[in-house]
Amino acid sequence: MNIPIPGGQRGLFERLFGELRPKLHRYCARMTGSVFDGEDVLQEALAKAIEALPGAGPIANPEGWLFRIAHNTALDFLRRRTREQAYSDEDLDMIVDPANPTIDRQAASAGLHTFMRLPVTQRSSVIMMDVLGYSLQEISATLDTSIPAVKAALHRGRDRLRQIAHEPGDRPLPRLSAAERQLLNAYIDRFNARDFDAVRDMLAEEVRLELVARARLNGSKEVGTYFGNYSRVQDWHLVPGFVEDRPAILIRDPNDPTARPAYFILLAWQDGRLAAIRDFRHARYVADSAEMLVL
Numbered sequence: 001m002n003i004p005i006p007g008g009q010r011g012l013f014e015r016l017f018g019e020l021r022p023k024l025h026r027y028c029a030r031m032t033g034s035v036f037d038g039e040d041v042l043q044e045a046l047a048k049a050i051e052a053l054p055g056a057g058p059i060a061n062p063e064g065w066l067f068r069i070a071h072n073t074a075l076d077f078l079r080r081r082t083r084e085q086a087y088s089d090e091d092l093d094m095i096v097d098p099a100n101p102t103i104d105r106q107a108a109s110a111g112l113h114t115f116m117r118l119p120v121t122q123r124s125s126v127i128m129m130d131v132l133g134y135s136l137q138e139i140s141a142t143l144d145t146s147i148p149a150v151k152a153a154l155h156r157g158r159d160r161l162r163q164i165a166h167e168p169g170d171r172p173l174p175r176l177s178a179a180e181r182q183l184l185n186a187y188i189d190r191f192n193a194r195d196f197d198a199v200r201d202m203l204a205e206e207v208r209l210e211l212v213a214r215a216r217l218n219g220s221k222e223v224g225t226y227f228g229n230y231s232r233v234q235d236w237h238l239v240p241g242f243v244e245d246r247p248a249i250l251i252r253d254p255n256d257p258t259a260r261p262a263y264f265i266l267l268a269w270q271d272g273r274l275a276a277i278r279d280f281r282h283a284r285y286v287a288d289s290a291e292m293l294v295l
Contacts, residue, residue: 013053016062017046021213022285023132024070030127031074033116034244035290039212039283045073067142071124078120111291112244114164122157125150130158174245174293181240183269184247188238191249196227204273212283223277238265242293250294251281261294263287 021042028045029038049069059065115123124143128134140147176184190198200220209217209226217223230236237254240247243264250261263284268276280286 013050017049017066020063020066021283022288024066025283025285026289027067027127027132028070028074029112029286029289030115030131031071031120031123032077033112035112035286036244036246037077038289039286041074041077042070044077045070048073061141064138064141067128068144071142075120112289114161117164118157118160121145121149121153122160125153126157126161129154174242174247176240176247176295180247180269183272184240184249184267187267187274188240188249191230191238194231196231199227200224202274204270204275207274207276209277209279212278212280212286214282226277226279240295242295243290248292250292261287261292264290264292 024045025035025038025042027038028041029035032038032041045066049066052069056065115127118126121143125139128139128142129136134142136147136150139150143150187199187202190196190202203220203223205220206218207220207223209215209223211217211226217226235253237252237257238249239252239261241250241261241264242248243250243266246266249265249267251263251265252261253259263280264287265280266276266278267274
């Protein structure tokens, strides 16, 4: 995503956002329940921050300022999606819930879908403290609520996570149709063989490419240049799989094939031609939170 930043603050802002982007994504992904929605929210938050920057004046706590924008953007996304029911956290009394290593580990390892089962205030509080390590004071400032309210939300959210942890997992394994598998395997086989001319032959004329956090290209001629970058490096091997139940290409280190995939690529097909590519090579932080399955 390339957005112009006011000249005098460009270097500082780009450096700060680059440093915070993985942490912001961990928050947004858990708030929305999806690494993909989390990245979309993060990009929207970046655009809002850039728009607000010229009139923001001196920012005493840039990290807190960015997190507040990301939090509010995530809430706007949830309202638009209309999947979140209206919850109220009443009876916000002085509940003391000191840090507990077992609870912290439960929150840190919980899947993204698990967090979606918490009301928004509980979800935000647990993510910020137990996943990202923020203090009560920092969470209170970001959520614009009192410290007692944050303590209550933490207590209730942690208790709910404990309950969920004891429930049996019943999500069915995702499946690929024969046609989807054939297209995915054809792309992967040609790519791994470094036959990029054959890969280009699969592109639709109006194909779109998003190199997440880096660039966007349109049309088969522009997108065709993208494969040249892969031809010059040796750090990838493609395998078929799923990311959050979506068919995907998972990228492994050819020197360590048993390691967790470093990142992934999504493809969209139309009439047997490749219509869209979304490559997360330059946004590997997304894979850190993703539920990935190798076929």
